Amino acid sequence: DGGITQSPKYLFRKEGQNVTLSCEQNLNHDAMYWYRQDPGQGLRLIYYSQIVNDFQKGDIAEGYSVSREKKESFPLTVTSAQKNPTAFYLCASSPSLAAYNEQFFGPGTRLTVL
Amino acid sequence: EDKVVQSPLSLVVHEGDTVTLNCSYEVTNFRSLLWYKQEKKAPTFLFMLTSSGIEKKSGRLSSILDKKELSSILNITATQTGDSAIYLCVLQGAQKLVFGQGTRLTINP
Numbered sequence: 001d002g003g004i005t006q007s008p009k010y011l012f013r014k015e016g017q018n019v020t021l022s023c024e025q026n027l028n029h030d031a032m033y034w035y036r037q038d039p040g041q042g043l044r045l046i047y048y049s050q051i052v053n054d055f056q057k058g059d060i061a062e063g064y065s066v067s068r069e070k071k072e073s074f075p076l077t078v079t080s081a082q083k084n085p086t087a088f089y090l091c092a093s094s095p096s097l098a099a100y101n102e103q104f105f106g107p108g109t110r111l112t113v114l
Numbered sequence: 115e116d117k118v119v120q121s122p123l124s125l126v127v128h129e130g131d132t133v134t135l136n137c138s139y140e141v142t143n144f145r146s147l148l149w150y151k152q153e154k155k156a157p158t159f160l161f162m163l164t165s166s167g168i169e170k171k172s173g174r175l176s177s178i179l180d181k182k183e184l185s186s187i188l189n190i191t192a193t194q195t196g197d198s199a200i201y202l203c204v205l206q207g208a209q210k211l212v213f214g215q216g217t218r219l220t221i222n223p
Binding site: 103 | 148158159213
Protein backbone atom coordinates (compact mmCIF):
# COMPACT_ATOMS: atom_id res chain seq x y z
CA ASP A 1 0.00 0.00 0.00
CA GLY A 2 1.31 3.44 -0.90
CA GLY A 3 1.32 6.11 1.73
CA ILE A 4 3.15 8.31 4.17
CA THR A 5 4.37 7.16 7.54
CA GLN A 6 5.43 9.32 10.41
CA SER A 7 7.11 8.25 13.60
CA PRO A 8 6.84 8.37 16.46
CA LYS A 9 3.14 9.03 17.01
CA TYR A 10 3.81 10.70 20.36
CA LEU A 11 7.05 12.28 21.44
CA PHE A 12 8.06 13.88 24.69
CA ARG A 13 11.05 16.12 24.94
CA LYS A 14 12.77 17.95 27.74
CA GLU A 15 13.52 21.61 27.26
CA GLY A 16 16.87 22.17 25.62
CA GLN A 17 16.87 18.91 23.67
CA ASN A 18 16.79 18.51 19.92
CA VAL A 19 14.40 15.90 18.53
CA THR A 20 13.98 14.49 15.03
CA LEU A 21 10.62 13.53 13.55
CA SER A 22 10.61 10.93 10.81
CA CYS A 23 8.60 11.11 7.57
CA GLU A 24 8.77 8.45 4.85
CA GLN A 25 6.70 8.10 1.68
CA ASN A 26 6.54 5.38 -0.94
CA LEU A 27 4.33 7.28 -3.37
CA ASN A 28 7.27 8.28 -5.56
CA HIS A 29 6.39 11.94 -4.93
CA ASP A 30 9.00 14.59 -5.59
CA ALA A 31 7.63 17.24 -3.23
CA MET A 32 7.39 16.90 0.52
CA TYR A 33 6.18 19.29 3.21
CA TRP A 34 6.22 19.75 6.95
CA TYR A 35 3.36 21.52 8.67
CA ARG A 36 2.63 22.43 12.23
CA GLN A 37 -0.90 22.53 13.59
CA ASP A 38 -1.85 24.23 16.86
CA PRO A 39 -5.32 23.99 18.43
CA GLY A 40 -7.89 26.02 16.48
CA GLN A 41 -5.42 26.92 13.77
CA GLY A 42 -4.80 25.70 10.27
CA LEU A 43 -1.70 24.09 8.97
CA ARG A 44 1.32 26.35 8.94
CA LEU A 45 4.16 25.50 6.62
CA ILE A 46 7.55 24.92 8.23
CA TYR A 47 9.71 23.65 5.36
CA TYR A 48 9.15 22.14 1.96
CA SER A 49 11.26 20.29 -0.56
CA GLN A 50 10.55 20.02 -4.25
CA ILE A 51 13.33 17.59 -5.04
CA VAL A 52 16.13 15.61 -3.43
CA ASN A 53 18.90 17.74 -1.91
CA ASP A 54 16.77 20.87 -2.11
CA PHE A 55 14.52 22.43 0.51
CA GLN A 56 13.06 25.85 1.23
CA LYS A 57 11.85 27.65 4.33
CA GLY A 58 8.15 28.01 4.84
CA ASP A 59 6.34 30.54 7.00
CA ILE A 60 7.62 29.41 10.40
CA ALA A 61 11.05 27.83 9.79
CA GLU A 62 12.84 29.37 12.78
CA GLY A 63 13.98 26.73 15.25
CA TYR A 64 13.57 23.88 12.77
CA SER A 65 15.87 22.13 10.31
CA VAL A 66 15.34 19.51 7.61
CA SER A 67 17.27 17.35 5.18
CA ARG A 68 16.30 15.59 1.94
CA GLU A 69 19.02 13.10 1.15
CA LYS A 70 16.60 10.54 -0.29
CA LYS A 71 13.42 11.01 -2.27
CA GLU A 72 11.45 8.90 0.21
CA SER A 73 12.55 10.65 3.38
CA PHE A 74 12.17 14.17 4.78
CA PRO A 75 13.07 14.24 8.49
CA LEU A 76 12.36 17.32 10.59
CA THR A 77 14.55 18.32 13.54
CA VAL A 78 12.99 20.50 16.21
CA THR A 79 15.89 22.31 17.82
CA SER A 80 16.18 23.86 21.25
CA ALA A 81 15.92 27.25 19.52
CA GLN A 82 12.23 26.64 18.81
CA LYS A 83 10.47 28.64 21.54
CA ASN A 84 7.15 26.85 21.58
CA PRO A 85 7.58 23.39 20.06
CA THR A 86 4.59 21.65 21.64
CA ALA A 87 2.27 21.00 18.67
CA PHE A 88 0.97 18.46 16.21
CA TYR A 89 3.33 17.97 13.25
CA LEU A 90 2.08 16.76 9.87
CA CYS A 91 4.18 15.64 6.95
CA ALA A 92 2.72 15.69 3.44
CA SER A 93 3.78 14.92 -0.12
CA SER A 94 2.59 15.68 -3.63
CA PRO A 95 3.73 14.48 -7.06
CA SER A 96 5.54 17.78 -7.60
CA LEU A 97 5.53 21.29 -6.17
CA ALA A 98 3.47 22.41 -9.15
CA ALA A 99 0.98 19.65 -8.33
CA TYR A 100 0.55 20.81 -4.73
CA ASN A 101 -3.21 20.74 -5.28
CA GLU A 102 -3.49 17.26 -3.90
CA GLN A 103 -1.28 16.57 -0.97
CA PHE A 104 -1.39 13.33 0.94
CA PHE A 105 -0.42 13.57 4.53
CA GLY A 106 0.73 11.20 7.21
CA PRO A 107 -0.90 10.43 10.55
CA GLY A 108 1.12 13.09 12.38
CA THR A 109 3.42 13.28 15.40
CA ARG A 110 2.29 14.96 18.58
CA LEU A 111 5.27 16.57 20.29
CA THR A 112 5.07 17.65 23.90
CA VAL A 113 7.81 19.55 25.66
CA LEU A 114 7.99 18.83 29.38
CA GLU B 115 -14.77 11.95 -5.05
CA ASP B 116 -13.66 14.93 -2.95
CA LYS B 117 -13.70 18.12 -4.95
CA VAL B 118 -13.10 21.84 -4.49
CA VAL B 119 -14.23 24.39 -7.08
CA GLN B 120 -13.28 28.05 -6.89
CA SER B 121 -14.70 30.99 -8.77
CA PRO B 122 -13.84 33.14 -10.49
CA LEU B 123 -10.61 31.64 -11.77
CA SER B 124 -9.24 35.06 -12.49
CA LEU B 125 -10.14 38.54 -11.30
CA VAL B 126 -8.66 41.95 -12.10
CA VAL B 127 -9.70 44.98 -10.05
CA HIS B 128 -8.43 48.43 -9.14
CA GLU B 129 -6.74 49.26 -5.88
CA GLY B 130 -9.31 50.13 -3.24
CA ASP B 131 -12.02 47.84 -4.60
CA THR B 132 -13.63 45.09 -2.53
CA VAL B 133 -13.52 41.54 -3.83
CA THR B 134 -15.34 38.32 -2.95
CA LEU B 135 -13.83 34.96 -3.83
CA ASN B 136 -15.99 31.84 -3.83
CA CYS B 137 -15.28 28.22 -2.95
CA SER B 138 -17.66 25.27 -3.16
CA TYR B 139 -16.81 21.73 -2.17
CA GLU B 140 -17.86 18.11 -1.98
CA VAL B 141 -16.29 15.89 0.63
CA THR B 142 -16.98 12.63 2.39
CA ASN B 143 -15.25 13.40 5.69
CA PHE B 144 -15.12 17.13 6.31
CA ARG B 145 -12.65 18.31 8.91
CA SER B 146 -11.98 21.90 7.94
CA LEU B 147 -11.80 24.34 5.06
CA LEU B 148 -8.65 26.36 4.72
CA TRP B 149 -7.84 29.50 2.76
CA TYR B 150 -4.29 30.11 1.59
CA LYS B 151 -2.53 32.88 -0.31
CA GLN B 152 0.12 31.84 -2.77
CA GLU B 153 2.65 34.19 -4.27
CA LYS B 154 5.96 32.74 -5.41
CA LYS B 155 6.37 29.75 -3.15
CA ALA B 156 4.24 27.21 -1.30
CA PRO B 157 0.96 28.58 0.04
CA THR B 158 0.72 30.78 3.14
CA PHE B 159 -2.10 30.03 5.55
CA LEU B 160 -4.88 32.63 5.98
CA PHE B 161 -7.90 31.05 7.72
CA MET B 162 -9.25 27.75 8.97
CA LEU B 163 -13.03 27.32 9.09
CA THR B 164 -14.77 24.46 10.82
CA SER B 165 -18.14 25.87 11.92
CA SER B 166 -20.88 27.40 9.81
CA GLY B 167 -21.76 31.05 10.12
CA ILE B 168 -18.78 32.18 12.18
CA GLU B 169 -16.78 34.86 10.43
CA LYS B 170 -13.02 34.79 10.73
CA LYS B 171 -11.34 38.16 10.29
CA SER B 172 -7.77 39.32 9.87
CA GLY B 173 -7.30 42.95 8.94
CA ARG B 174 -8.94 43.58 5.59
CA LEU B 175 -9.56 39.87 4.99
CA SER B 176 -12.52 37.90 6.25
CA SER B 177 -14.04 34.53 5.53
CA ILE B 178 -17.12 32.52 6.40
CA LEU B 179 -18.26 28.94 5.91
CA ASP B 180 -21.75 27.71 4.98
CA LYS B 181 -21.91 23.97 5.60
CA LYS B 182 -25.49 23.77 4.37
CA GLU B 183 -24.52 25.23 1.00
CA LEU B 184 -21.10 23.48 1.07
CA SER B 185 -19.38 26.74 0.32
CA SER B 186 -17.16 29.48 1.67
CA ILE B 187 -16.32 33.02 0.68
CA LEU B 188 -13.20 35.10 1.17
CA ASN B 189 -13.64 38.87 1.23
CA ILE B 190 -10.89 41.42 0.82
CA THR B 191 -11.79 45.07 1.38
CA ALA B 192 -9.80 48.14 0.31
CA THR B 193 -7.54 46.00 -1.86
CA GLN B 194 -3.87 46.86 -2.29
CA THR B 195 -1.36 45.84 -4.96
CA GLY B 196 0.24 43.51 -2.40
CA ASP B 197 -2.97 41.47 -2.36
CA SER B 198 -2.18 40.29 -5.89
CA ALA B 199 -1.73 36.53 -5.61
CA ILE B 200 -3.44 33.20 -6.15
CA TYR B 201 -5.94 32.45 -3.41
CA LEU B 202 -6.45 28.80 -2.68
CA CYS B 203 -9.36 27.11 -1.00
CA VAL B 204 -8.28 23.82 0.57
CA LEU B 205 -10.37 21.06 2.00
CA GLN B 206 -8.96 19.05 4.87
CA GLY B 207 -10.55 15.62 4.73
CA ALA B 208 -9.87 12.48 6.68
CA GLN B 209 -6.39 11.93 5.33
CA LYS B 210 -6.05 14.32 2.46
CA LEU B 211 -5.73 17.93 1.59
CA VAL B 212 -7.60 18.81 -1.59
CA PHE B 213 -6.78 22.15 -3.13
CA GLY B 214 -9.06 24.10 -5.44
CA GLN B 215 -7.75 25.48 -8.71
CA GLY B 216 -7.22 28.85 -7.14
CA THR B 217 -8.41 32.35 -8.01
CA ARG B 218 -5.74 34.54 -9.56
CA LEU B 219 -6.36 38.02 -8.19
CA THR B 220 -4.63 41.01 -9.78
CA ILE B 221 -4.87 44.43 -8.21
CA ASN B 222 -4.02 47.30 -10.54
CA PRO B 223 -2.82 50.61 -9.08
